[in-house]
Every structure is written in C-alpha cells, then in structure tokens.
Amino acid sequence: MSGAGSGLPSTRWSLRGYDDEGNEAWLIRSISAKLYRCPGCHGDIEIASDHVVVQYVMRLGGTEHHHWHRRCAEELLAPDLRDLKRVPAGESSRSKLEARGRRPAGRRRRG
Numbered sequence: 001m002s003g004a005g006s007g008l009p010s011t012r013w014s015l016r017g018y019d020d021e022g023n024e025a026w027l028i029r030s031i032s033a034k035l036y037r038c039p040g041c042h043g044d045i046e047i048a049s050d051h052v053v054v055q056y057v058m059r060l061g062g063t064e065h066h067h068w069h070r071r072c073a074e075e076l077l078a079p080d081l082r083d084l085k086r087v088p089a090g091e092s093s094r095s096k097l098e099a100r101g102r103r104p105a106g107r108r109r110r111g
C-alpha cells in the first residue's frame with residue numbers, strides 16, 4: 001500500500017498511522033454535530049457534514065482530536081503520516097482510544 005492508496009475512513013474502516021514523533025494518529029469518519037474549524041484550511045466544517053476526526057493517542061499517554069474536511073485530511077494530513085493502514089472502525093471507538101491513551105507506549109523511544 002503506498003501514498004494515498006489507503007483511501008479515507010468510512011463507516012466500516014478507519015485508518016491508523018504515526019506522526020513524526022511516534023504518536024498514533026487515527027483517522028475516523030464522522031458526521032459533525034456542530035460547527036468545527038478545519039486545521040488544514042481554517043475553514044468551517046458545516047453541521048451534519050461527513051468529515052474526518054483525527055484522534056491522536058500520544059506516545060507518552062493522553063489523547064487529543066481534531067476535525068478535518070475529508071479532502072484536507074487526504075491532501076494535507078495523510079501524506080505526513082507513516083505506516084497508514086486500514087483498521088476495522090470498531091477498533092477506533094473513542095472509549096478504546098482513550099483507554100490506549102491511559103498507558104504510555106513505553107517501547108517506543110525517540111530515536
């Protein structure tokens with residue numbers, strides 16, 4: 001699998017990759033319940049629009065998330081992530097990711 005070949009998240013599939021600091025970045029398909037600001041283009045994400053939640057699980061513990069336009073996530077964010085792979089959407093539920101964030105990934109060390 002190379003480049004953008006992994007596509008974008010759907011109701012069945014999420015994507016998981018790593019940023020350049022070794023934090024996990026999970027790309028999850030979502031429908032917006034309120035107005036969000038996309039960090040890619042700084043434009044609005046309209047209510048009820050199909051978009052991408054990027055949930056980070058930090059290498060040292062903790063989580064944070066951002067809401068992106070689908071196209072911005074594909075063009076601006078995904079190319080910066082390493083080892084981006086499709087994973088079943090059920091693995092990317094908020095409760096599971098928050099649980100991951102509660103235990104630091106001790107085996108990953110800064111190079």
Ligand SMILES: [Zn+2]
Pocket residue numbers: 038039040041042043068069072
């Ligand atoms: Zn955008």
